Amino acid sequence: MLFRSDSGQAEFDEFVRSRAQALSRTAYLLTGDAHLAEDLLQQALLSAAKAWHRIEGHPEPYVRRILYTQNISWWRRRRFAETPLDTHEATTAAPETGDRELRLSLEQALAQLTLKQRTILVLRYFEDLTEAQTADMLGLHVGTVKSTGRKALDRLRTLAPHLEELIND
Template identity: 55%
Template sequence: MTDTFHEFVVQRSPALSRTAYLLTGDHQLAEDLLQTALASSYRHWRRIHDGDPEAYVRRVMYHQQVSWWRRRRPSERLESQPPEVAKDDHSEATALRLSVVAALRQLTPRQRAVVVLRFYEDLTEAQVAAALGCSVGTVKRHSHDAVRRLRAIAPELVEATVERSPR
């Protein structure tokens, strides 16, 4: 049992860590979130390892993040400009990344989870619904609302998407 869990952690931690970061918007909180989810998953490993353990861990991360969010409402201050400019000119990519993170922070936790799982993790609506324990219709509604809100609060992301798409 321990060997299969260790193998799972080694193989899937990078992807799960990125998902945790997108859910929290903070590297340290993402590490804590992933560690908490993996600890919980380890306790249930015998039951989940034959199914889809990655979906289980993502679901645990989502529920844990919502729980943390409900307990404490962080006072975040969003900056309009990055605090420093890198020597190499990665400013456009950095600005875009900061815009994405800032925009995601303005979504509700459920909308953020749907956007991350649906568009970043590239899960189907049915897989997102299973991961979040809701219906496909709920996923569609949250996805629609989140995309509409993102377009309103961060129009520069729409422009960046259009500029980067192949023609």
């Protein structure tokens, strides 16, 4: 039994219903693979369910931290070949053609980064964390976050020069 009460189960269920899509997007950005993102999110939600009675306040930061740390554990444990992003089916409404092409181009460029580089960029620019917060979240030194982020942005500029205006924003 994961929950101590029916109200705990109901609160968890409501949290999953309301935040699963946003958490899934983050997991996808972290992994670059729809199936790995599903696995990552399921693992994070299972861990959160087990600790639900101890979570104080809003549970989303707790679950997001699980996503980040679990993803780091995965890329530290095994270095595996990345799969192309062109097989990912978007779960949101189809954007305008130009936006869709830009998104696909960005996804393809992100897929060519290392998992560490992609994770740092997701935390810094998608999650809007500071360098210090990102370092704390990943258990790295701030200097490592800075240098890895800089190298990742440089690599994005090389891989997709047409994204320059997006990268500089």
